[in-house]
Structure formats: C-alpha cells, structure tokens
Amino acid sequence: MGKAYSWHPGSRPLNARWILPVPLLPDEAFSGWLVRAALAQGCDPLVLTGELWPKWRVWTMDCDRGMPDDRLAVLEQECGVAAEAFRASMLPPLMVNVAGQVPELHEPWPWVRPFGRRNRRCVQGWQYCPVCLKEDDGKPFLRLHWRLAWHVACNKHGTVLLDRCPHCGGPVLPHRLAAEDETLAQCALCDGDLRETQPEDAGDELLAMQKTCDEAAGTGMARWGGKDVPAHEWFDLARFFAGWLRRCDLVVRRAFVDSLLPDAGEIERPVLTLSIEALPLDDRARLIVPAVRLASTGFGEMTEAALEAGMTVRSFRTRNRLPALLEPVVAALPERSRTRRKRAGSGDAPRSRAAVERMWRRLQRKAGLA
Ligand SMILES: [Zn+2]
Ligand SMILES: [Zn+2]
Numbered sequence: 001m002g003k004a005y006s007w008h009p010g011s012r013p014l015n016a017r018w019i020l021p022v023p024l025l026p027d028e029a030f031s032g033w034l035v036r037a038a039l040a041q042g043c044d045p046l047v048l049t050g051e052l053w054p055k056w057r058v059w060t061m062d063c064d065r066g067m068p069d070d071r072l073a074v075l076e077q078e079c080g081v082a083a084e085a086f087r088a089s090m091l092p093p094l095m096v097n098v099a100g101q102v103p104e105l106h107e108p109w110p111w112v113r114p115f116g117r118r119n120r121r122c123v124q125g126w127q128y129c130p131v132c133l134k135e136d137d138g139k140p141f142l143r144l145h146w147r148l149a150w151h152v153a154c155n156k157h158g159t160v161l162l163d164r165c166p167h168c169g170g171p172v173l174p175h176r177l178a179a180e181d182e183t184l185a186q187c188a189l190c191d192g193d194l195r196e197t198q199p200e201d202a203g204d205e206l207l208a209m210q211k212t213c214d215e216a217a218g219t220g221m222a223r224w225g226g227k228d229v230p231a232h233e234w235f236d237l238a239r240f241f242a243g244w245l246r247r248c249d250l251v252v253r254r255a256f257v258d259s260l261l262p263d264a265g266e267i268e269r270p271v272l273t274l275s276i277e278a279l280p281l282d283d284r285a286r287l288i289v290p291a292v293r294l295a296s297t298g299f300g301e302m303t304e305a306a307l308e309a310g311m312t313v314r315s316f317r318t319r320n321r322l323p324a325l326l327e328p329v330v331a332a333l334p335e336r337s338r339t340r341r342k343r344a345g346s347g348d349a350p351r352s353r354a355a356v357e358r359m360w361r362r363l364q365r366k367a368g369l370a
Contacts, residue, residue, distance in 0.1 A: 005214040008088035016080030030089040032142025097220040100232035125171025127163040129154035140185035149277040150213040152285040153202030163281040167192030225298010236323040238295035255309035
C-alpha cells in the first residue's frame with residue numbers, strides 16, 4: 001500500500017508530574033491523546049479533565065479545534081508534553097491549507113467531521129481503521145486525519161474506515177470510556193472490541209481521491225487542470241461540487257458529469273440532509289470521489305462540458321457562495337438557455353458543427369493527441 005501522509009511527528013514528555021507520562025504519538029489527535037492519557041493514569045477521561053481544568057467542560061466542545069493558551073499551559077506542566085506539540089496535533093494548522101484560514105469556533109469547519117451533541121439523534125463519533133488499531137500493539141491511538149471528511153479509507157492498509165462500532169452499530173465515542181476500560185479500542189457503548197472486524201478493500205478510486213486531497217492539504221497547492229492553484233480554493237471547489245451533486249437538476253447533471261467523468265456511472269444522492277462532513281462514510285465517499293475529480297478538471301474542459309450540457313449561469317446557482325475557481329466558468333455560460341434543454345446525444349437533431357469540434361478536441365486531449 002502507499003505511504004501514509006504524515007501530519008505531525010509527536011513528542012516525548014519532559015519533566016512530567018504524572019507518574020506515568022504519556023508521549024504524544026506521531027499523527028495522534030489531541031482529543032484522542034487526552035483519553036489515552038486518562039486511561040493510562042487509571043481514571044475516567046472526565047475525571048482527568050475535571051482535575052486539570054475544574055469547572056471547564058472540555059468534552060462539550062471539540063478540543064481538536066484548538067484550546068486557549070492558559071489551559072494548554074496547565075496540561076504541559078502536568079504531563080510534560082510541549083504545548084507546541086499539542087498544537088500540531090490539532091486541526092488549526094491543517095485548516096490554513098484546507099480553508100485558507102482557521103474558521104471561527106462557533107462555525108462548522110469545512111472538511112472536518114463534526115461531533116454531534118449527545119442529546120441529538122445523529123451523534124457523530126470517530127471513524128477509524130481497525131487494522132491500524134490492531135497494529136498499534138497495546139497502545140491503540142486515534143489519528144488526526146480520521147477527523148477529516150475526505151478520509152474514508154486507510155492509506156496504509158488499503159481498506160475502508162469504519163464510522164460505527166462493528167458490534168452495536170453505535171458511534172465511536174472514546175471520551176465516554178471509563179477507567180476500567182483498558183484501551184480506547186473499546187466501544188464505550190457496548191464494550192465490544194473495535195478491532196474485531198475485517199474491513200473491506202477500499203479500491204483504487206477512494207485511495208486516489210484521498211491521496212489527491214492529502215497532498216493538497218499537506219502542500220497547500222492543488223492541480224486544477226494543468227495549473228497549480230491554492231489548495232483552499234480547490235477544496236472550496238470540491239466541496240461546492242459535493243453539494244451541487246446532491247441538489248442540481250438531474251438532467252443537466254447527467255450530461256455534464258457523463259461528459260467529464262464518463263466512467264462515474266449513476267451518482268446516488270444521500271437520503272440524509274446532513275452536511276457533507278456529517279454524512280455516514282458510504283454516502284460521503286459516493287459524493288466526494290466524483291466531486292474531487294470534477295474539481296480537478298481545469299477551466300477549458302469544464303467550460304466546454306458545461307456549454308455542451310446546455311448549462312446556464314443558473315445551473316451552478318445554489319444556496320452556497322460560488323467558489324472563486326468556478327467564477328470564470330460561470331462567466332462563460334449563457335444567462336439562460338436558448339433552446340429547450342435536451343440531453344446530450346439523446347435528441348434527434350444533429351449536433352452543431354461547433355459542438356462536434358469541441359467534442360473532437362476533448363477526445364483528442366483525452367487520447368493525448370493534443
Ligand atoms: Zn489502517
Ligand atoms: Zn459498540
């Protein structure tokens with residue numbers, strides 16, 4: 001399998017006050033480390049955080065999104081891991097490349113899996129790779145990249161992730177584990193071992209999508225057609241397409257998507273109205289794979305396909321803001337359709353000469369002749 005992307009190097013504790021210091025492992029997520037640290041000291045995560053920060057209910061918020069300096073300083077003093085290393089194990093450094101900035105705490109964060117509230121029906125938990133947890137050798141830990149919405153497979157093992165407990169089907173909520181639970185590879189709801197399952201192969205499509213996104217998030221640059229563009233603009237475009245594929249006119253969509261992704265087949269719309277980040281893994285993967293491929297199509301090819309599919313300015317209009325990369329494409333489209341919309345290739349009337357030439361140019365490009 002391909003080499004997994006590395007997000008941060010981890011850190012060893014120095015001068016810890018704890019009797020059992022717990023190092024921060026490479027790529028470990030901060031909130032997962034907190035749970036692991038509590039279980040290692042033999043206490044409930046809730047008890048540990050209550051002692052560190054009395055009257056501050058850290059588990060009602062998403063502490064992977066960041067933490068105030070003074071709170072982190074208290075933790076550093078106790079556990080010996082540098083605050084700086086903890087900051088690297090949270091989401092904000094990633095957000096700079098993914099969203100162009102660190103979003104406000106009260107807003108939903110693009111491409112970050114949210115944790116639903118406990119009293120809501122759809123409680124979101126962690127997604128994880130059971131094989132990774134199995135190989136962690138007595139120290140199972142939660143990876144930061146499992147918080148990212150485009151992560152639906154394990155790069156290391158080539159298998160799909162799980163977003164539910166394989167035994168009870170409930171969400172994976174490690175912060176609700178108790179002192180007697182030995183590791184966080186246990187389900188807090190049914191006590192089942194999260195590692196006891198054989199995940200399915202992910203297939204090349206999912207892994208390729210994930211690699212494209214990881215590279216963009218890691219380097220801050222992405223490929224749009226033949227051009228390098230800032231990763232956050234590209235992520236914005238991919239997220240727009242993931243939403244657009246759920247809501248657009250099906251006839252237009254078919255013509256546009258068929259022409260750009262002829263092998264994509266029918267794209268199922270999810271029944272749930274949750275944001276793309278909160279959707280169950282299967283639904284999310286079904287939308288993100290074509291969305292990422294569409295977002296990697298450059299200006300020329302995308303505009304040609306849109307014109308050919310009979311798209312107008314209105315075809316890309318959604319409740320969401322138009323991504324910057326899509327603006328020139330939309331600017332090249334007519335305000336409204338001149339003729340009644342027709343499915344490309346299904347009408348009786350012959351195609352216009354210009355349409356045939358466009359198609360020919362695209363075929364040549366695909367075949368590497370032009
Ligand atoms: Zn794995
Ligand atoms: Zn369970």
